[in-house]
Amino acid sequence: MRRWLTGWRVSLRLARRDLARHRGRAIIALVMVTLPVLAVVGADVLMQTAKVSATEGMDRRLGTVATARVEILDTLTGVVQAPDPLNGLGSGEPLSRPTSVGDIEGVIGHRTMLPMPTQTTEVVRTPHGKETMVGTQLDASAPLARGLFRLESGRWPATPDEVVVNKAARDRGVGNTLTAVQADGTETTREVVGTVADATVRSAAIVVGLPGSLPVLDDAGPSQAWLVDGPPISWSQLERLNALGVTVTDRQIATHPGDYPDPLQYSSSDSGTTMQVVALIVVMALIEVVLLAGPAFAVGARKQQRSIALLVASGGTPAQARRVILAGGVVLGAIAAVVGVVGGIGAAWLLQPLVQRFSGDWLGPFDVPWPHLLAVAAFGLLSALTACVVPAWIASRQDVVAVLAGRRGDPKPGRAFPVLGVVLFAVGILMAFLGAGGHGELTVAWSAVVCVLGMVLLVPVVVSWVALVAGRFPLAIRFAARDAVRHRTRTTPAVAAVAATVAGVVALGIGTSSDERENRETYQPSLVMGDASVTPSYSYVSVDDGPTDWSQVEDVVRDRVPGARITEVAGVAQPVSGDSWTDVQFRDPAAATAAVDEGQGEISPGTWGSTLGSDVLVSDGGRLPPLVTAADPGGDVARALRSGRAVVFSSDRSKAALERVTVEVQPTDDEGQPVDPHSVDVPATVLYRAEDAATPVRAILPPALAQRAGIDAAVVGLDVEQPHLSKTAQKDLDAALQDLATPATVYVERGYEADPMARIVQWVLAALGAILMLGGTLTASFLALSDARPDLATLQAVGAAPRTRRAVAAAYTFVVGFVGAVLGMLVGFVPGLAITWPLTAESYADGRGPYLEVPWLMIAVVVLGLPVLTALVVGLFTRSRLPMATRIG
């Protein structure tokens, strides 16, 4: 034991001194380990800061004083709730009468109850027009409400004629008065007496006033809810309140959900998968960090060859020899862990305001999750240690006699490793197959890890092949390739680091490109590309409940789009507001009535959207919406309509033979109750359309048949052909249409547009990949150059031109980068191809797939472009002259 300890003492001393003597190399290794630790710590601290803990959340929802919030739901049923009703709410037994405040007091006793209805949507007139804001009707100055809002300037509202707003509302132009629009369109004005900050929301505009100060646009009126004081509500009281249809948000209960039964048994999210994803990320990051830091440790170990040989000559055991190198990992890992954690916390502190600017909610208090950070620090230490395991192992097996005699004493490479590499690679491919065949994305991701590990073991073999081929190339390449082989311990991790990075980039690239392709090819345009449609728009404050004044709408469109070709589209008239609705279904007349109730026999189920205002149109076959004509080159639709037949689109081929269909019309009134359902058999032509074919409507009826079916036909929308509207122009037109007495909205078909967020993620990934690749090749080259100093000196001594050194440096960079990139590409294809199956496989929605797209351009840039670029950079910046060095490493 004592020998073990003193052994470590000597090793640590040696390692420390060695690192201090070779700062450049130490810093490279340090950076490779520190940066990931720093990045993860920073991200974690920011995430924990942004995340609102249960207790913080309660302070935001209840303020800092109130015990609980109770709310009577007007469903006339009891409720069943999770400890926090936001996490789960179900309905219970029906109630015979509405619950009153007295009923609540019967359970929890007489307490102060401060009304605090649920937040509502307010429509406010601002200099920009009509905008929606969040309204809270609450006496925010009451002691019970403390902590919900912070008064920043002015005073609290004292009468229902006064309100306060937050800074976001001020930013929208709210001044000393606020004009709120009532449900009927009339406007009321309130005096703004102060500015407040909400406990949660930062960027959304907020208005706060006493109860009754703000219009309630919801028909149901303000919700009945109160903040209460007093002792915590017990679980049994909560159950009795629940039975009365009252939900309870109690500070004590909601923050300790584990102490109470959850009657709803909501299963928490599948933490198994989350754990696997975390494990996967940790393993991948570990591999990458180890490979990136590996060359520095390998060179360090080589430079210490003689020291270790002397140590062995003085009686050091192989374990003690290994420890000299491992101690280097311990020292660097410890420094990296400390610097990374401290730096990460600092970076998070500095970035906090920036993140706040992008977040609509207030971040929580600065939160340092120490247990996480300990784990990340341990990760740093572990990766540094792992990175020097192989160099240490080689150091302990070196030929001491040879090293002491001034020769190199690298042990012969083991034959078993390439075999193991092949086996691992095969297992990886198998796993990829399994993943593609239904085991899912995670299996494919793990297969990538296994493939990369197998590849790492195969790198030495590949590098030695390169040296064989290199015999025919010019001196620089030949020298670089031979050098790469001779210094396997530093070349292998460098090549493998590049390869692992490229494998990741290629795999993710194939995955995202294929996903993108699926999105593009399964995109269903609602209109002909470039066309626009104008349809009635829902408004919180309906100025006019009547049908849309289309001539007014057309005037606005013509005003903005001169010479526009506008088609009025007629269809089943649906009211814009209110709950009344006319449901139209098309059925196979032969289907049994019983089956009809089950939704069977429907020819054209579901809604395909109603970009044209309605998905059941009425037309005599004259001017049809362009998309309908575009999808019907034979003119079947127009012909059928002209001969008085209904046209029904179906994705069920077998229905295409039908000659007649049953049109079922079921209007519902404002309460959602069906009124006067009726059905009629009509002659029809059923046209087959693939599920994903572009058809924005389910059926088109000739006017006569629509009348027979008792359907009110009316103009439901406008089709505007090729208005050539920019996005800004579209917004302007939309704003103008919103300002009409009967507001409308415009949609422009722009085809498939990639999700900008996905684009950003792709770019970030590509940038990260490029940085890792550059880092891997550049550091390896730097180390190789310092390592090959004596050889280069000899080269120069025998008369090589100064630029030979540059050429050798560039060639080495290219060999490492290119070999790594090619290997990585091959390895990346395995999980890349496999992942396209689970990602884009044939699904119920589109009936096609899987989709495959290989981003060849990106791959070419990564595999050829980057190595050439780095080689050029290294060639340019390498000093061509070198002080004569002795030949002793």
Add this chain to the structure above:
Amino acid sequence: MNTPVLHLEGVSRIHGSGELAVHALREVSFEAYAGELVAVMGPSGSGKSTLLTLAGGLDEPTSGRVVVEGTDLTAAGAGGRARLRRTAIGYVFQDFNLIPALTAAENVSLPLELDGAPSRAARAAAATALDELGIGDLADRFPDEMSGGQQQRVAIARAIVGQRRLILADEPTGALDSVTGEDILRLLRARCDAGAAGVLVTHEPRHAAWADRVVYLRDGVVLDDEDAGETVGARR
């Protein structure tokens, strides 16, 4: 005399095999006793260094026995040989003898520390060894702050630190000027006079003059004393 500190019995060492086999040593028998300095001479490639690495247990003989302080090195195993190097055998090479990251004192105390000695005791022993060689003032210097001769003295201090009695020196003066070289040999001689057994590899007859005995090697074979005598000339 008593039992030899170092005893080689019919030792052969063959590098490689088949056509490429190199017979570095053939059936060499040889011993060194306490208080004796033995010079090993011979042309380059004659097997001198091989003999020393076998004696130090850094390499194993293809056949024959190497016994140090009564312990058969082959039978001792790798761990036993390492322990013997920490406790019984000291090495001095031609140059770059010291670990650059350690001070003179730390270099000297290295075998003791590797053996698990408490650092204070190891330091004290190192200081004593350095003082005996008259370089106590160099204790805290790093190797690159010392001259070649000073470095070799530190190496000798390391070779004798603790109760070690076998010093193996492979051309310890090869990288030094002749005056400094003589100093080093005088030191070695003194250590042997103080009770150590020394084996000195050299190709300079002048240096061999410091030895009690000369063993002459050619092509891995020990030559008879008469043949050697012709070359070496007088014994001290």
